Every structure is written in structure tokens, then in C-alpha cells.
Amino acid sequence: MTTSNPTPLPHGQPADVGLCPERTQRLMDVLRREVASGRLPGAVALIARQGKIALFDSVGQQDPLAGTVMQNDSIFRIYSMTKPIVSVAVMMLMERGQLLLNDPVGQHLPEFANQRVHTPQGLKAPQQAATVQDLLRHTAGLTYEFLGDSPVHRQYGEVKIASRDRSNAEYCETLAALPLQFEPASVWAYSRATDVLGRLVEVISGQTLGQFLQQEIFEPLGMVDTGFVVTPEQHHRIAEPFEQDPDGGVLMKILDAKQAPKLESGGGGLMSTAMDYARFLQFLHNKGALNGVRLLGPHTVDYMTADHLDGRPIECALLPAGHGFGLGFAVRNAQGVAAVPGSAGLYYWGGIAGTTFFVDPALDMYALMMIQAPNQREYYRPLFRNLVYAALL
The missing domain is CATH 3.40.710.10 (DD-peptidase/beta-lactamase superfamily)
Structure with missing residues (x-):
């Protein structure tokens, strides 16, 4: 994790980018309701449209056991949201x-x-x-x-x-x-x-995976809080799940964010923040560049976010109806069919602890939610998607 000060992403008001202020606020009110119900420890939500961040807010607790409040810069285990980066x-x-x-x-x-x-x-x-x-x-x-x-x-x-x-x-x-x-x-x-x-x-x-990602992606994009381990001076920012599963299920053993692993898992080992990941999504949405730094050509990003399955059978339910898969992302092929809204051409993925993102190029929008609620992820991911699309004017 680097300590440089990147150029901030632009911010704007919901109404300025085609979002209803009341419905945007409702998204956060629903997350507060979920926190109050005892099913969700806390969350950070971010929506960007037309190149501006229109919502960036946090609710609930960062660490339920310690009683610390969730912050916008809390650090999350993003698990499989590592895959698009690699x-x-x-x-x-x-x-x-x-x-x-x-x-x-x-x-x-x-x-x-x-x-x-x-x-x-x-x-x-x-x-x-x-x-x-x-x-x-x-x-x-x-x-x-x-x-x-x-x-x-x-x-x-x-x-x-x-x-x-x-x-x-x-x-x-x-x-x-x-x-x-x-x-x-x-x-x-x-x-x-x-x-x-x-x-x-x-x-x-010829480098370790962590070295390559740090030098070639994190530093150029200003992802200052992303890496395979959280440094000691940042331990107080680590988001944690409930000690006991609120639905009575078996707790998933989560990654130890404080100890550097021998395995730098390209499939699921990174820790990150909402803002760091937003910078990565803005880079993708910009077709491979951010703040004057280009890491991929525009055609390559389009190629990655196209369907590469060509009708091949889907082995498990992780890929919903109406979707294919590109090079690191699920890709939406039809506006209908799936049980959540979205435009054809949307691409997305998530992590097993509940983090989720999507980029909708047709609507000039991306959004992400950071949570640490492994056993509740299949509820909170579509809930978040529904609330984001409901906020569009």
C-alpha cells in the first residue's frame, strides 16, 4: 500500500448527474434499516455517473465487536473483486x-x-x-x-x-x-x-504479483490503500463481520488482513477501500485511462468486457440468466431476463464477503458497495443494484 496523494475523483450532486436526490438518500436509509435489523454490520456505498461521484457514504459499524463506526475509508477484504484487477x-x-x-x-x-x-x-x-x-x-x-x-x-x-x-x-x-x-x-x-x-x-x-500490481496498477491509478496485507498503521481501519452469523449459519473463515500471506492470491487476496476501487472502476469506464495515465488501450477494455462464452454451457448458478462472461467480468447480454435491472453491456463482479460492483456504460454509471457479511451477500447484492437503478431519473 502506497502513501502518495492522488488527484481526487470529481464529486457532484445527485440531481446534477441524473439521479433523484430522494431516491439516492433512500438507498442509504435502506442500508441503515438493515444495520438496525442486526443483519448488516455496516456498509460503504458509492455511485458515480457522468464522471462524478454523486453518492459516497457509510453506515453502521466497521467492527461490531469493537464498536467502531464505519468510515468511508474503511478497508475491506474484497476477495474475488481481486480477479478483475489481475x-x-x-x-x-x-x-x-x-x-x-x-x-x-x-x-x-x-x-x-x-x-x-x-x-x-x-x-x-x-x-x-x-x-x-x-x-x-x-x-x-x-x-x-x-x-x-x-x-x-x-x-x-x-x-x-x-x-x-x-x-x-x-x-x-x-x-x-x-x-x-x-x-x-x-x-x-x-x-x-x-x-x-x-x-x-x-x-x-519477473516480479511477485504484489510488486507488479503495486508498480503497474495501484501507484499509477492512485489506489493508495490496496494490497495483499493491511499495514500496522492501518489496522484500525479494517472492516470486520459479525462475530456470530445473524442468520444462525456457519461462519465463513475470513482472511487475516493483518498477516502477509505466502500466497498472493490473484483470485481473491486483496484488501481495498471503496474509493480505491472506485478509481479502478473509473479507469475501466474511461476505457483504460485515469488522470492522464493510460494502462490499457480503449479497444482492449471493450474486448475484455464483451461476452467470450459464445453460448457455452454455464456450470453453476453464479452466472445469472441473460449474462455471459468476458475476461475477468460477468457481462450482461440482455436488458431483461435477469432478476436485477441493468443495461446490455453492463459488467460486474463481487467478493464472497459481500463486496460488489457494476459498471453500466450505456448509462455512464458505476456503483459499488463494500460490506463484510459473507452469508448475507446473496441478499445485499441485488438489493443494492435495485436501489441504485431506482434512483435514476
Whole structure:
């Protein structure tokens, strides 16, 4: 995490950017209601439209156990909202001519050169090798251990693939030795693919993933509070979930934000703030540039946020109807169909602790919500989306 002072993003009033002031306020009132109900510890919400931040506010408690108040600069475990950032890093390397998206993964990471696919008849060689593009769009045949109970899922669990006690190199050696759950390029299956992309960045750049992200993305974009560990002087800003799940469910073990892990997880290891992530979203919405600094070409951002699935089957419910997947983001293909509002061309993702964002280019808008409520995330994500769109004039 850096200590520089970046140029602030412009701010404006809701009415100036086509948002209803009363309905924008209602969004925060609903979040306050949820805090009062005891289901939500606290939240930071941000909406930007027409290049100006029209809402940036916080409610509730940053740390329910300590009783500290949520602040706009509270630091959150963003989990899978790490994936778009690492996907941008890979595309930067592509733009520099250091890789091709149709490169087989094994060309850069030899441990993946001899993978086998699990079938009822036993292990077999894949029909085609997974590529870098497959990793970016989650069609590489990998999985997450918590998404099922197949023999492959169980093997992920047996080797403790979620452990943060391996380096990125050791992690990939362990993962590559496991069977593939699916034929590469055959289905969309959410997976640990972006962790592999993190290692790919290391091998090609010659830096650790954290070093590359800091030097090439965080510093240029002014993301001063984003990293794989929260420094001691910032510990008082860490947002925490409830000690006991308010719905009586099993508590998810969350990342220790204070200890630097051996594994710098490209799929889910970053800590960040609402404003830092807003800077990243503004960079994307600007088609690859922020405050005069360009990290990606405009066409590359359009390419990343287009659907890359081409009708492939969707393996799990994480990708809703009416959506495809690009290179690091879910992509909305139809204004209707899905159970939440949004324009065709919208792209989004979230983290397992409840953080969520979306960018709607057609409406010149992006929004994000930072919370630490893992077991309530499937409620709060659509609630936030509904409230944002309700505020549009």
C-alpha cells in the first residue's frame, strides 16, 4: 500500500448527474434499516455517473465487536473483486507483446502442460490444452472446491488448495497435479483460474504479483490503500463481520488482513477501500485511462468486457440468466431476463464477503458497495443494484 496523494475523483450532486436526490438518500436509509435489523454490520456505498461521484457514504459499524463506526475509508477484504484487477494485469502484458491469449497455459507454466481430465472411466488427456483466454473467462476446466462434491472437488479439499501457506509457484505446482473437472473450453465453470493468472504475471514479469500490481496498477491509478496485507498503521481501519452469523449459519473463515500471506492470491487476496476501487472502476469506464495515465488501450477494455462464452454451457448458478462472461467480468447480454435491472453491456463482479460492483456504460454509471457479511451477500447484492437503478431519473 502506497502513501502518495492522488488527484481526487470529481464529486457532484445527485440531481446534477441524473439521479433523484430522494431516491439516492433512500438507498442509504435502506442500508441503515438493515444495520438496525442486526443483519448488516455496516456498509460503504458509492455511485458515480457522468464522471462524478454523486453518492459516497457509510453506515453502521466497521467492527461490531469493537464498536467502531464505519468510515468511508474503511478497508475491506474484497476477495474475488481481486480477479478483475489481475485480469487487467494480464491484458497489460498482452498489450506489451509478452503473451498471446491463445497461448497454452503450459507454454508459460510447464507444470500445467500434462493435465488430465477426470471422467467416469478414469483420467484422460484433454481434447485441447487450456489457454490464457480460458483462464481469463473461466473455461480452463478448473473448479472451486466449495462448488460441489465430485472426486475432483474432494481432491482440491484434500490438498488444502485454499491454504495461503504456499507461494504462488508452490500453489500452481499443487493445483496442476490435480485432475481437471471439465474439458478445457467446453463450459463456463467458476474456478481458481485467476490464481493461476497471478502466477502467470509473476513468471512473465519477473516480479511477485504484489510488486507488479503495486508498480503497474495501484501507484499509477492512485489506489493508495490496496494490497495483499493491511499495514500496522492501518489496522484500525479494517472492516470486520459479525462475530456470530445473524442468520444462525456457519461462519465463513475470513482472511487475516493483518498477516502477509505466502500466497498472493490473484483470485481473491486483496484488501481495498471503496474509493480505491472506485478509481479502478473509473479507469475501466474511461476505457483504460485515469488522470492522464493510460494502462490499457480503449479497444482492449471493450474486448475484455464483451461476452467470450459464445453460448457455452454455464456450470453453476453464479452466472445469472441473460449474462455471459468476458475476461475477468460477468457481462450482461440482455436488458431483461435477469432478476436485477441493468443495461446490455453492463459488467460486474463481487467478493464472497459481500463486496460488489457494476459498471453500466450505456448509462455512464458505476456503483459499488463494500460490506463484510459473507452469508448475507446473496441478499445485499441485488438489493443494492435495485436501489441504485431506482434512483435514476
